[in-house]
Amino acid sequence: MDQTTEQPEILPPAIASRLRRLDRAEAILDPRTDRAVLDAARSYFAARPAAAPARRSRWALPLGAAAAVLLAAVLVRPLVFHTPNADDVDGSGRVDVLDVLALARMRAAGGDASGITDTRIDELAYRIVALDSSRRAP
């Protein structure tokens, strides 16, 4: 016997008795037993009444549809309806010196009646040249 790898089979009696108690034979289930249990389960569930339909509020469908339409409108609105930018005077889609010129020409043509002041023209002009994004025209 190799003394480095094998140990004598000596266990304390208490552990040996516990192991003996655990060493029980497994119950072997016959296929006929399985089938009998399955048949009993089927006949039990066949005798039960059908499940009652889930109770649903009659407003659930219209409310859901309305919520979906509202959500779609909110999401699509910026794409369909372009929000006009007050600084985009010439409507080119960008704000630059041509908008300042357009504003100044409107003021020159309409005078005070145009409602455009020199201050507004200067403010727009300073916004288009601003280096910091917080002061820049969009």
Add this chain to the structure above:
Amino acid sequence: MSRARVLHAALALLCAAGVLSTTAQPEAGTFTMVDVFVVSDTPVAAWQVELTERRGAMQIVGIERGDDSTFRDPPFYDRVALERNATDRIVLASFSLSDAGELPRGKVRVARVHVRATGAAQPDYEARLVAAGTADGRPIDAQLSLETQPER
């Protein structure tokens, strides 16, 4: 007073004068005028230009309008840019309400920027035309050019 004391006092005065003359000297830097030209066959009523120094080492000390007196003097610019010791860019813009017949065309100097270069290397300027337009507000596809010359 001994001769040694007089010598020490003279030396101290010389040192003090040296220190004072060093600190009183203006900071080193090259002053340059950068002229901005818009080139267009169509009379120019409005322009907007972005001037950039690629190394971010320019200090703008002054801005003037160009040759046409009907444009605002100086052009619109971000005043904060002049308060900075060094910046990499500035945006300039101006317009005129003159009739098309009175507006400049061809190669037009629209602005002069006085710059102090703060670095040792040569400044590397670049200009971009943001927009230019005619008297009736139509955009022009104009060209842009820069010319630099040292301050006299």
